Amino acid sequence: RKRYLLLLFLFLLSAYVFLTIERAHSVSYLMGIFEMKNDKLPIFLVQPYMYIANNYENFNLLTQNIEEHSHGFRMAYPFLTLSGAKFFFDFPLAYPVYLTKEELSTLGILYDAYYDFGLLGVMLFSLILGLLSSWIKELSRKEKNPFGGALYIQFAFYFLFSFFTTWFSNASSIFYFAVTLVLAVLWKGFVHEKNSAVSI
Template identity: 45%
Template sequence: MRNRNNFFIEYGTYVLVYFASYIASLADFHLLSGILLIGLAVYLFVHWSRQAGTLVELRALFTLAWVGGQGVSCLQLSRFQTDWNYLTWIAFFLVYVGFSMGYDWGLKERKMERKGLNKDGHQARKIGGCIQALAMLSVLCFFIELKQVGFVPVLSGSAYSYSAFYVAGIHYGTFCCVLIPALSVLFIEACDAWNWRKLIFLLPANAVAIVIPYICGSRFQLLFAVGFAAVVYMIINKKVKIKRMGILLGLLVLVYVALTLSRDYDQGYLNSIFEMKQENTPVLISQTYIYIANNFDNFNCMVEQLAEHSWGLRLLYPFFALTGLSLVFPELTAFPVFQTKPELTTLTMFYDAYYDFGMIGLFVVSLILGILARILITRLKRDNPVIYLFYGQMAIYLGLSFFTTWFSNPTTWIWLIITGIIYVFVGYKRKPLK
């Protein structure tokens, strides 16, 4: 078992700093409250990343996003932000403790064992076939949607046309292309020989993965595609040079900025929504801040205003949506969403867990996610490279745990189902005839 001294240092540090941040918030020392949590998140991220030997260790990513995100929100740089209810502080605490307990369940070895991928031409050909199939499916679904809605979001001149570019069911197929860059990383790693022909083979499909999210005006889908591929690359390769890390981060920033500019937002309108205390804050900074901070404030609104729990109906939304039951019985999903402002709709990953079952739901869901994260790490083997896609998706969801309700989102389950199908297809080996 893990050294008890390390256990108490890790958990004791978290409890003490978290409590100190809460006291600082009560005393209206908001900058101090936020700095304490941000510093704690960075310290624990570095601590667990070093132990695991990778920057994409799952608990390290979750800590940086969840605890660090709370710290960003605690800074209260916007005028409409208010102090959280004490129940909100308890809820956020339970989430982190529950995840950590699940992650540490039976944990004996802190160092992640990564042996890289076998060079397997047969598996590489299967992965290549999946890449081409996803690209064709995405293009087909995109043109079906285009015919139905009659416009291309990026050319419409409206910053909000992305939400209108939607055809039920078909939309999931349009964005399955976001899996292609990560699959391409696996293809390259699995190839027993690399040449320019294989590069040409990958280019059209990856162009689809970039172009479709861009012309649809979806910053998130494009960032997901690039970030997902980067995580898969980092977990496969033991040593990633700082220069390459800088290139990846710079690429993500450029993509974000380009998409923000292409959506033609009215800066005056955005500033009136964000209400930053510093009037001259650039929109790129204020928007990024609100995208992180306000999710926790929305959670606090729910804690203060929720009259009754929904007893599993919100967590089951993907089932209702994918089976069509939400159209037949709309009352199954007709629950109010508690937000600080109507325009700020992003939530946290655990919003629906609390909505359904309160504190118990938060703890159980976070405990299960911690266990699943640990299982994924122990399953990083060489026989089926697609396991890295599951790991990469979990890394993205935990690394953006402040953003949205990932596991009650139908798109998340579509991606996981597609990944599962690819996993079975790539790993299937025909038994020899007797």
Template identity: 50%
Template sequence: LILAAAVTGISILIPLLCVSRFQLILAVGMAVFTFISVRRTFRLKYLLILCALMVPAYLALTVLRSHSVSYLNGIFEMKNPHTPIFVTQPYMYIANNYDNFNCLVEQLGSHSMGLRMLFPVWALTGLKFLNPSLVNFPIFVTKEELTTVTLIYDAYYDFGVLGILLFGLLTGAVCALLYRLRARASNPVCHVIYAQIAMYMALAFFTTWFSNPSTWFYLAVTAAAYWFVGHGLPYFGRDM
């Protein structure tokens, strides 16, 4: 219990020390999804306690980042320039990301035929340095300062509407498989993998996720932990 508390404390300190609201939301969200996956329930009082802790932490990180509220509200074209930044940014991350997708649909001349979504391969293998043309694709956004895009952005960039349909079918099949595996898995790390995918789906408006090398790095580390717990530790047994 002491070790678990210490590791949990460190995992919470990392996004705070990095002054990263995104990492804080990702870490806490994954912890919540893992808890729900293991316990199969989540009481209202837990949600209230979590909100009571998260809201001050989010506001504190917003202040520590020292953003110019008037500058950001000007970029976001908010009707009320005095809108608090902790209200403006979550709204704009959702609204503008889909505006950026609309911009892509209107301005894209030709599809990249799979090269965009294979960016993790080019990045993790170093091929992007040997052949820059593999990643030399313009990003279509409404404003140059607002470059975040939604989950289906690269799927459309590659194959259009067909790409979105195939991407949806594939992610749906993977989620269904994870749901079934989680229900009967004895390896506890399976719940963490489930929580990762659940978090990516919950924040589908935030980024492309599966075109991001960091996502696959996190999944690879979790998969390694899954194998280690199931096969590398005699204590847990090899049937896991």
């Protein structure tokens, strides 16, 4: 397991270095955006720190300045989009995003939960994620469901990068998750029926 974690760390580190080079932002530009007091720090330390820390700054800004909660519409956005409901009904989906700086737009996984229902929304969302995580863990280990393993990996990825965006109110990530979930349920039903037929 330690070897796999090391390989994962090296892969993520390589991906980070590659993406940093591809974006081709100058060090002085990034230091200016981050407003670093100590400009002698190496950029490969400053950049990940700022991306992680800034989502908490944005979350703090939200809690201090929010005028009206979105009452579930931000978290429901992917479902309204994927179902096509937003094209037939007029939902209030345009809510301001509170950012410390326009360039630093990382929001964090709890941002929309708080936006919808405040502290209660964060607590309920955390409870649902915990229950879902437990179910996925059982599905991937106990039943040896390959798509359960894929769900486990997706969840692990979302939690690992929970500082980066609101994964569970993002239409793309919900779509991928839903497709994998359907395949996991179909696999479970198929294997169960096959095993029942063999036992008969």
